[in-house]
Amino acid sequence: MLTIFRGAKIYTMDKENTVFSNADLWVKDGKIIKAGTNTDIPVDATIEDASRLVITPGLIDIHTHVGIWGEIDEHVNDACEYSEPFTPLMDAIDGININHFSFQLARKGGVTTVQTGTGSANPIGGVWSILKTGGSSLEEMLIVERSGLKGALGENPKNVFGQSYNKTPYTRMGVAKIIRNGFQKAMELSSGERDSHMERRTDLSPFIEVLEGKMPLHLHCHRADDIATAIRIAKEFQISLSLEHCTEGHLMLDAIKDCGASVTLGPFMLPSTKYETRNSTPAAPKMFHDAGIPFAIMTDHPFIPIHYLILCAAEAVKYGLDEMAALQSITSEAARLVGIQDRVGSIEAGKDADFVLWSHHPFDSRSTVVATYINGTKAYDGMQR
Known part of the structure; x- marks a missing residue:
């Protein structure tokens, strides 16, 4: 099942340290499909509202x-x-x-x-x-x-x-x-x-x-x-x-x-x-x-x-x-x-869907973890803490 996290600020931490604003993160079968702006949303995708949130790699x-x-x-x-x-x-x-x-x-x-x-x-x-x-x-x-x-x-x-x-x-x-x-x-x-x-x-x-x-x-x-x-x-x-x-x-x-x-x-x-x-x-x-x-x-x-x-x-x-x-x-x-960069550490197509949703920039003293995902599955829900 394809899940799209919509409208977030995404710190990809790829080789160029690309940062997207008001962007979408696509996740399917435990893997990252893509991240970026102006994406066409498939009709069968599950949409998660991530507007006003920040996404980083796990x-x-x-x-x-x-x-x-x-x-x-x-x-x-x-x-x-x-x-x-x-x-x-x-x-x-x-x-x-x-x-x-x-x-x-x-x-x-x-x-x-x-x-x-x-x-x-x-x-x-x-x-x-x-x-x-x-x-x-x-x-x-x-x-x-x-x-x-x-x-x-x-x-x-x-x-x-x-x-x-x-x-x-x-x-x-x-x-x-x-x-x-x-x-x-x-x-x-x-x-x-x-x-x-x-x-x-x-x-x-x-x-x-x-x-x-x-x-x-x-x-x-x-x-x-x-x-x-x-x-x-x-x-x-x-x-x-x-x-x-x-x-x-x-x-x-x-x-x-x-x-x-x-x-x-x-x-x-x-x-x-x-x-x-x-x-x-x-x-x-x-x-x-x-x-x-x-x-x-x-x-x-x-x-x-x-x-x-x-x-x-x-x-x-x-x-x-x-x-x-x-x-x-x-x-x-x-x-x-430690030699695991082919699987984790950045938000890039093909890598494991390990990522974090933050309420603010993670270095902001007000920031809290809204959710932690491992292999595309929610492993921590900050709304239920």
Whole structure:
């Protein structure tokens, strides 16, 4: 059935960042058919009045623990395997609860796609996944089952294991050594041995996937020296790197630009509960944008609740980031950085019909989510909240 949303202002977030006023969005069978003005309406189409509303693509948060961080308490959740520091076989899909309230919060905030998985207690924690925030089963929701190997540098792993559990790693050097060991052992394998490890799904299999370019290494890093360590490790093993948080990245923009890593910035608006986050600033996105470094903005849910993703981007605008660049960072650019731009992130013909109806421009403090659609189906109705 063809449904046409009539009369909206549409931010397509396509390559030209086209914006249509008093435009129509055509949706059929879970896909976007087209968006534009002066369209001839078929007699059999269902018309939805979207006049005076704003439509954007569904928002995308590529660093969360949605559905896997069951509680706020660090030790009452499924996001970190505390039994040992090296746990590469912890797969997000085995811990995600699709009925957890965080998915409801995401839809309420217009977030239709998330990357989620293990937290940052472990130097090597496990494998992340990318999924829609609505659907009847995990299999239906999944976009990318194995989207990256998650690791962490800095205070988190050394404090959890060195201080709390009194075992390695005690230092930043020890954390880096654990990460390197996995890649070094995988590098030493012959082609046949790699096949065997992949078939048996050993601890080295995720490292082989990263080395072979099947997924990136995501490294939690706040302090500038931790970011530098992450870059060194990526160069040593010639692997794709995503810098997660990158809190002091604005202090070393040239090095980050030169290394070509992906960057996910945030969360902002948090107290500096750790020494290494004292230089956190919502002005960082503007600095990255001015330096020509692509980035996404994230919430790190539950540390900033997922439905406040739009506020995180708006905060960056307050500190000078261009509005369109801010919206890109949680739609089209976020999708591109994790390789799902062929399906989501913009309103274009053939893409999944994931979009949000807003009462005002999404960065307007008065704006509310009128409705969130995933695969063409209304997943949140703001009129019934």
